[in-house]
Amino acid sequence: MQQVKGVVARAKGQPVTVETINIPDPGPGEAVVKVQACGVCHTDLHYREGGINDDFPFLLGHEAAGVVESLGEGVTDLAVGDFVVLNWRAVCGSCRACKRGEPWYCFATHNATQKMTLADGTELSPALGIGSFAEKTLVAAGQCTRVDPTARAAAVGLLGCGVMAxxxxxxxxxxxxxxxxxxxxxxxxxxxxxxxxxxxxxxxxxxxxxxxxxxxxxxxxxxxxxxxxxxxxxxxxxxxxxxxxxxxxxxxxxxxxxxxxxxxxxxxxxxxxxxxxxxxxxxxxxxxxxxxxxxxxxxxxxxxWYGDCLPSRDFPMLVDLYQQGRLDLDAFVTEEIALDEVEAAFTKMHEGSVLRSVVVFS
The missing domain is CATH 3.40.50.720 (NAD(P)-binding Rossmann-like Domain)
Structure with missing residues (x-):
């Protein structure tokens, strides 16, 4: 287990706080990702306002890109050091939709089994099963899609939710x-x-x-x-x-x-x-x-729902188009901010003065 800083919503409508988060070592089928950038999405605000559910406290953030730091047992399609975009639709491969060749409709998507916690052991609910307003996060390996490592993390991470939708x-x-x-x-x-x-x-x-x-x-x-x-x-x-x-x-x-x-x-x-x-x-x-x-x-x-995307198919293609100059993902990044500026970013979102504020980790 290791400790990092992350943005937590403790109660409905209350300002978010930056707190110490416990990240478990990855178990079977899991990965720990060192987050490089994470967009501030309206869904995060919905979580803070109790509009998704009331499973407080939430570890917010879900539009993220970063580098795989460690892997659990049984993960064969990722390697430590891979640059990945995170997604909240790790497909199962065995449900009715997957078996009929339509995995973008997967009816049994999944997240990491283990829970990240606050320093006192209180279990956190990660936003959309990701929780990436944090220096590192624990996800299911299937939530990691490997893309061109030379791409700008602040831009391609936005494929994790709103831009892909x-x-x-x-x-x-x-x-x-x-x-x-x-x-x-x-x-x-x-x-x-x-x-x-x-x-x-x-x-x-x-x-x-x-x-x-x-x-x-x-x-x-x-x-x-x-x-x-x-x-x-x-x-x-x-x-x-x-x-x-x-x-x-x-x-x-x-x-x-x-x-x-x-x-x-x-x-x-x-x-x-x-x-x-x-x-x-x-x-x-x-x-x-x-x-x-x-x-x-x-x-x-x-x-x-999520743009009917299949991350393993769509993310690499869209990142390649971005790298070729045919898809301007940079245009969505209004500002780059620090982790402790997420609450202010919610205010700017309300005002309509930004497309995306993006938390960037050094």
């Missing part, structure tokens, strides 16, 4: 291909990544929708061909106007509210696709829509 919502779930039209509702980190994914896939028209003009400016820099401030114009009408009156082939809801989902439903073309990647709260309901409209418009209504 948005890229995957466009490329994997929405099946955006060359020449298709896309609309993205909500231009936070996930929505911005959906725009980047649509550009990467060759979309001809990309309409960005938000209520914040600054975010719409970011969206334009990311590759959006048209923008809509939905406080000033009806987004459905604006998306239709930007697509020759038809509606977009793919509409991605990166907000996850009933009203934005309904906008996405009506802003798509006939036989178009709606992708829900924004995370709703448990009390939200699908808005009332005439069933004849569901039938008459055809197409597909999909949800995208």
């Amino acid at each position: 948005g890229l995957g919502a466009a490329i994997n779930t929405g099946n955006v291909t060359r020449g298709k039209s896309v609309a993205v509702i909500g231009c936070g980190g996930v929505g911005m990544a959906a725009i980047a994914g649509s550009v990467l896939a060759g979309a001809s028209t990309i309409v960005a929708v938000d209520i914040d003009d600054a975010k719409l400016e970011w969206a334009t820099r990311m590759g959006a061909t048209a923008t809509v401030n939905s406080t000033q114009a009806d987004p459905v009408e604006a998306i239709q106007a930007a697509t020759d009156g038809h509606g977009a082939d793919v509409v991605i809801d990166a907000v996850g509210r009933p009203e934005t989902w309904k906008q996405a439903f009506y802003a798509r073309d006939l036989a178009g696709t709606v992708v829900l990647v924004g995370v709703p709260t448990p009390d939200m309901k699908i808005p009332e829509i005439p069933l004849i409209d569901v039938f008459g418009r055809g197409g597909a209504l999909k949800s995208s």
Whole structure:
């Protein structure tokens, strides 16, 4: 066992603190990773606010890249010293989805068996099974995906959650291909990544929708061909106007509210696709829509969980595209911060003044 510093949320709504964390030696199928960088994601704030569950205290952080420091028994596809991006979907290889050749839908993903603890032995709940606002963390070996070791950790670590969710919502779930039209509702980190994914896939028209003009400016820099401030114009009408009156082939809801989902439903073309990647709260309901409209418009209504990604397939490919200059992951890194600045980063997130603050370890 070793001790490191990590960011802990002890109680609902309370400011996070930097505390001493006990990291067990890796057991069978586990790995200890020395974290180099970890993005501050809205999901971490959800944990702090009790919006995920009430299993306090939480060890926050989950968008991370680092170097494998030690391995437990039975791990054969990693080596000490490997540069890895962490993921929260270590696939099992034996469930129904894995056996039918769709491991990105794995129904039995897993995390490390052992628990990290506070110095007094109190067990910690790691955010998304990772807990990487820490100098080191313990994960299941399957949560480590080896990528190009020369890549910038602060950028590629963001594939661990939000950026992958948005890229995957466009490329994997929405099946955006060359020449298709896309609309993205909500231009936070996930929505911005959906725009980047649509550009990467060759979309001809990309309409960005938000209520914040600054975010719409970011969206334009990311590759959006048209923008809509939905406080000033009806987004459905604006998306239709930007697509020759038809509606977009793919509409991605990166907000996850009933009203934005309904906008996405009506802003798509006939036989178009709606992708829900924004995370709703448990009390939200699908808005009332005439069933004849569901039938008459055809197409597909999909949800995208982690961008329907398979880390072993997608992470190395996307890092290679980043290294080639074809995917600008650096654009998502607004600032690099220290471990004790996470609470301030949550405030900036609320203000909408950052895409991602990234904790960088020396």
